[in-house]
Amino acid sequence: MNILSGKARKAGVLGWPVAHSRSPRLHGYWLAQHGIDGAYLPLPVRPEHFLESVRALARMGFAGANVTIPHKEAAYALCDAVDAVGQRAGSVNTLFFRDDGRIEGTSTDGYGFLESIHEQAPGWQAADGPAVILGAGGAVRSVAAALLDAGCPRLVLANRTVARAEALARDLGGPVEVADAPRLEGASLLVNGTSLGMVGEPPLAIDLAPLPGTAVVADMVYVPLETALLAQARARGLRAVDGLGMLLHQARPGFHQWFGVAPTVDAKLRAFVAADLLA
Secondary structure (H helix, E strand, O other): OOOOOOOOEEEEEEEOOOOOOOHHHHHHHHHHHOOOOEEEEEEEOOHHHHHHHHHHHHHOOOOEEEEOOOOHHHHHHHOOEEOHHHHHHOOOOEEEEOOOOOEEEEOOHHHHHHHHHHHHOOOOOHHHOOEEEEOOOHHHHHHHHHHHHOOOOOEEEEOOOHHHHHHHHHHHOOOEEEEOOOOOOOOOEEEEOOOOOOOOOOOOOOOOOOOOOOOEEEEOOOOOOOOHHHHHHHHOOOEEEOOHHHHHHHOHHHHHHHHOOOOOOOHHHHHHHHHHHOO
8 A cells, every 4th residue: 555755756647537547547556566655646627727737736846747638739838848859749748847847848659659569569660661640639749750750751641630630741841741531552550540449439440451461550549459440450460559558658758757767568567557448
């Protein structure tokens, strides 16, 4: 049983709603594993209260916070400083509250995504060929930037709202194209960055036949863990990467800075968090 002292380190996740977040379970596991005097809390905050709430957390001695929907772009705007990764992504999901009162931000979604791919599809490299991403939201911005920075030769964005994808392409720069429908021929990676396939949402309707046999199919959705998209990919003999790995790995940099320990992702942690997805 973790018993906190008056010196406990504190962090949390800001979202609206936030009850669905598995981040408290994930960080709680690491806190208990390492016997850390600290806590990680779910912090439900309405959009109109976001700025004042973040400032209050910093004044209350929190070490920092994660930021989830719908606050990522608002978090970017309030930061006193954003590192190069966050600037490239145009959004932040991780905040650090410094002793001098400054709030700094970064985006770890791209890092978490690439770490998850390397874990679940060993040998794949961003430079292997074009990548196709469905969606243009905050997490997609970070993943797209990470893929380009890792050497992806061409990135194709396909989004229901074409103008949003075009804005993202302009922000990213480099070899980025916008398509009104995903073009899968010759792609080395397909990423679902939409909510399609998530519990309560319609399935993602897409024909994977044009993908080469060496391609990887990744889904950012992790509820359910095995989406219809991933099942279709496995049935075709393609390597499939679920969204849970991205969730686990994106949490590592923040935990390290807030609590002073570099955590690891292993099978035991994965099983612990995955068990909650079935609840």
